[in-house]
Amino acid sequence: MGGLFDRLQSEIETRQQVEGITPADLLDISPELRRIINMILRQGEMSLTEIVFQLDMRPSEVKGLLDTLIAKGYLRVFEVKGEQRYKTFLARKRGREVPLNIWEALGSKVG
Amino acid sequence: MSQIASIHSFRGGTGKSNTCANLSALLAMQGRRVGVIDTDIQSPGIHVLFGLHEEDMAHSLNDYLWGKCSIEQAAFDVTQRLDADIKGQIFLIPSSIKAGEIARVLREGYDVGLLNDGFHALVEKLELDVLMIDTHPGLNEETLLSIAISDVLAIIMRPDQQDYQGTGVTVDVARKLDVPRMMLIINKVPAVFDLDEVKAQVEQTYDCEVAAVLPHSDEMMILASAGIFVLRYPDHPITTTLKQAVSRLLP
Numbered sequence: 001m002g003g004l005f006d007r008l009q010s011e012i013e014t015r016q017q018v019e020g021i022t023p024a025d026l027l028d029i030s031p032e033l034r035r036i037i038n039m040i041l042r043q044g045e046m047s048l049t050e051i052v053f054q055l056d057m058r059p060s061e062v063k064g065l066l067d068t069l070i071a072k073g074y075l076r077v078f079e080v081k082g083e084q085r086y087k088t089f090l091a092r093k094r095g096r097e098v099p100l101n102i103w104e105a106l107g108s109k110v111g
Numbered sequence: 112m113s114q115i116a117s118i119h120s121f122r123g124g125t126g127k128s129n130t131c132a133n134l135s136a137l138l139a140m141q142g143r144r145v146g147v148i149d150t151d152i153q154s155p156g157i158h159v160l161f162g163l164h165e166e167d168m169a170h171s172l173n174d175y176l177w178g179k180c181s182i183e184q185a186a187f188d189v190t191q192r193l194d195a196d197i198k199g200q201i202f203l204i205p206s207s208i209k210a211g212e213i214a215r216v217l218r219e220g221y222d223v224g225l226l227n228d229g230f231h232a233l234v235e236k237l238e239l240d241v242l243m244i245d246t247h248p249g250l251n252e253e254t255l256l257s258i259a260i261s262d263v264l265a266i267i268m269r270p271d272q273q274d275y276q277g278t279g280v281t282v283d284v285a286r287k288l289d290v291p292r293m294m295l296i297i298n299k300v301p302a303v304f305d306l307d308e309v310k311a312q313v314e315q316t317y318d319c320e321v322a323a324v325l326p327h328s329d330e331m332m333i334l335a336s337a338g339i340f341v342l343r344y345p346d347h348p349i350t351t352t353l354k355q356a357v358s359r360l361l362p
Contacts, residue, residue, distance in 0.1 A: 023223065023255030027287055038289055041260050042115075044231040090224035093252050095217065 020089035021074040029074075036065055037074060037088055045087040113234045114361060115242045116263040121277025123154075123248040125267040126298040126325075129336065130353075131245040132160040134265075135201055136339045137357045139190065142198035143240040146186065146233050148172065150226070150257060151247040152216050155206035159336050161189040163205060171207040175229055176221040182229040183236045195342040202237055223256060230260060241361055249277075250284060258285050263360055264293045265322065270300050270309060275316070282317050294322040294360055301327055323356035325349055 026034055039054055040046050048066070052059045066086060069075040076089045118131040131147065138145045149157045149172065158168070170185040186202040193201070207213060234242050244261070246254045258264055264285050268274040278295070285293050295317065300309055306324045314321050328349055331340055341350045 023252050093220040095220040
C-alpha cells in the first residue's frame, strides 16, 4: 500500500484526467492546441474534415493534435451518423472551498 | 450568420450592464433577434433595465445549470415591456436574484460545459442574430469562457488609473484567446475632457480600436437603470454615439 503522498498524487492525476479543461487552462496550453480548442468551443462541435478546412494544416497533423487533446482529457469524440465529431470537454466549476459553517450561517439567514 | 458578443469590464461599476442593454435595444430596433444572457451569476442586475422582476422569473439561468429547465425556457421575450418601436425581438435570460440560489451556485459550482452548450442552443433554438453576454467583472472561469467563445468583445472602461491597468490585462488575455473582433468603449468621461484626445490616447496605449467615448451624463445617472437610455432619449448625443458603436461592433 502506497504512502499518503502517493495516494494524493494518484488522486490529483486521476482528477486531471477526468475533469476536462478549465477556461483558465486555455491560457496555458500551446498556441496550436489553443487554436483548435477555441475553434471547437466557438462552433460547439466539429468533425475532422471541418477542422482541417479551417486550418492550413495536413489532416495527419490535425489528427495528431486532436489525439493530444483527447489524451489530456480536453476533448471528447463521439459519432454521429458514422462520422466522428469532436467536442471540448470543459471542467466543472468547483464550489468555493470555504469553511462549512459560512454556508450554514448564510443559509439560515437567506433560506 | 449569428454572432456572439461579450460585454466585459475588468472592474465593476463601469456601466457594463447598461451598455449591454442599450446596444441590445439598438440591435433589436434594427430588426435583429437579440438574446441577452446575464452570466453575472454572483451579482445579477441587467434584468432591472428590462423591467423584469423577481416574481416574473419562472426560470433563470441557475435553473438551467441545475437541470431544472431547458435554456430556452429560461428566456423571456422582453420586447413588449420596453414600450418602444422595436422591429426585432429581445430575449433575456436572467440569473436568479434569490440570495439562496446565488449562494448555492457559489457553494456547489456548476457544469461549465452546460453553460457553453446553452449559449449555442440559445442561438439555434431562438434563431438569434446576436447573443449578447453580460459578464461578471474581472477575470474568472465564466468570463474567460465568454471571451473565448465570442466573435466580438467589447471591453468597457472608465478614464481611471485602476481601469487602465485592468483593461490592459483583459486586452492581453483576449488577444491570447484569438477573439476575432475586440473594441473598447470608454464610459463616464468627465465633461472637461477632450473626447477625441481620450480616444486617441487609449487607442495608442492598447493598440485597439475604440468604438465609443461616452461622456458622463446626468440624464443617465437620473435614469438610474430604471429604463434603457437610448429608448428614453432617442435624440441624445450618447444615443448617437452608441448607434455608431453598434455599427462598428456588429455591422
